[in-house]
Amino acid sequence: MGIYYTKLAFLSLWKTRYMSLLAIIVIAVGIAATMTTYTINYMMTKDPLPSKSDSLHLVRLNNWSPEVIYGNRDEEHAPIYMSVQDAVNLIRHDKAQAHIPIAGFKDMLKLPSQDAIDAKMTFVRASTRDFFSSFEVPFLYGSSWPKGSDQSGEQVVVISKKLNEQLFEGKDSIGQLIELGEHQFTIVGVIDDWFVLPRFYGESTRAFKSPRDIFVPFQTQLNLEFWSPNVQAFECWKDAENASVAAFWASECIWVYFWVQLNNELEKDAYMDFLDSYVEQQKSLGRFQRPTLNELQSPAEYLKEREAYSSDSEIAVWLAICFFALCLLNAMSIIMTKFQSKAGEVALRRAVGASSVDLIQQYMIETGIIGLIGGLLGLLLSQICLFLSSQLYTHLSKDIMAMSVQLMIVTVLLSVVSSLIFGLFPIVKAIRVQPATQLKSL
Template identity: 50%
Template structure:
């Protein structure tokens, strides 16, 4: 085999232009396919490894009696979020391992001593302390806030690594203060790099964006009437009494995503029974007048229902595979031309005793070598393509554009495999050359 690889390298140097063209053709096809495949692969990752079957979004059919929230045939659909009063009631009932209300708003962020002119808009996530343990959010410094902070709505915050870098130069900022709008918050935690993809726990349309800049207790948002109507989605079957935040809290508008963590099927069954009893109690109070439709949706079920992953991704992957096929067919033609030009050499080798099998192995090794070169170059081009995509689509998380070890190993293996497969015919044709027909040209 060492001799065959030596012959392959000599052949590569004898026809550098044609051999390089074959390698580049393979590399371009591999790069286009693996760039698209990497993004599609990262979009379909398990967001919280090991917890996909224990995290559930609670959905209740609290919509108005006149018209369903949404129906598909005879199936009645329910909102992905709850009213404030339902979220509070379920949280206080404490029937799950973790309770994670999700809301948010935007405000101006700066250090207390800085002038207002340097403040920058920050996206704030309001939630509970369970958020960080339920979703495996890694902490670089500090911890999540206490249960007491959840109950009292204390002005404490966990900030992202990016915010910590911008405001505190990446240093341990626990105990420092930040200003959000008119309120001052004490930093008690700093998130580490958190490649959670897709970001399933909030708005489905933002599933592939970076986590928010600041996290505060849900009760803190409620007590201080912090609200951004154009950021936090909400829907109402009956308008609130007025435009105040207090009226929103008392209304039948749904706007709180509410996730729970349930350890096993028994706990899930018990929670479903609890939800049924809760809805029955609310019916006595004049609410929930529609058909009872209680749902516990896993992250995958929620993202699928909300169409967070577009079919365009699969179409793009299919088109890239077609492009790869076209490149490989072109490389097959180039290999045919390359091996045809070596007919005299093949005839001479056959005349001095080389068998067809040995000739076949020799040129198979040469296709493997070109596949290796094509795979390495394709890997470089694919990484370049991902870098360009991350700069063009800056609203998407940069973690989507990163190759993991699986992709790094898969790319050259695919290049070698497809180059060998599509090189079988040219190699077979080369091994069938009869020596007598070529010796006169030597």
């Protein structure tokens, strides 16, 4: 019977094609508006790294001025970043499974064969090899640099797939050289497409932007004294001894984000004990003169505190849902008009023995087909809207404007289910026709 009812449904859709098309378009527009808004909001607020969200922690130490509370807030908090000497000390103590300092700079990039005039300003991310394993960074070619490079500050780099395509036409570039400023670096790895959003590990202002195209060892940045104060946020409560970069490294200025990987509560408790003892040791040396406020902050907590995303996106989603509901009400009105024109047909089928259940099944299939086509059209419109959004908001990563397969399936299912729910009332009203009355008018 299902095949028979489906055939009847398509015949009915063709007979009332203009009204059916209007209902499909109304549903499609509502679906597109809702799912476009929801997709962007979902990509901006989802857990960036579900497999590691409980094991990655931002280390916060209260190394700030003895006279002033950090941030001039009523409630004292430890800064979100730390000094170079504290980051180096924590790495040397090696008390966590992974140590991930996050720093950066910018410099002129070119190939050794290119002229200086061809060099382009490029932003560089400095970290350790743990960055790639802990943050589950996929590689297209090669891998991260060896552990010895972190210790010695070897001049090696990992570059992005995008930069590899620009410099080497997408070919395997492992072992090739690039120049940053006056220094040559050897490529050891090329990162494949990497979809971690929001990018929680560094500046909150970059949470929805593309990752850096070049990664170097943190110790390499320190050794070569790469420093870009207009790129890297920093705060100082005490001036460095002189204007040199080395003096800045040794100062109490804070600018290094420092993440660690701790796989369970036992490791977390042990690391907190270590931080307490470390701070006490530094206090004995005249540092850390404020109250001890050691903290291990999760990615979600960090993003929430830094207000990486606002509540405006949630409001937009609710407004889109309201708009979708309005579209469904309009579609329900169109379907009701469509079914009312079938009063004679309903009466005739009832007269020859069709039951109410038979009619409900037939018209539910017809309504479901309207919802399915509307959902597919809405999915297409959603993709167009997301593409246009990616072109309009070029400062955001295009990954935000990408709908996953799961969301695509949800889009179509939402359209079908919503159409069936809102179409139920017109269907019930249509089949309550009195056969005798309608048959007299045929």
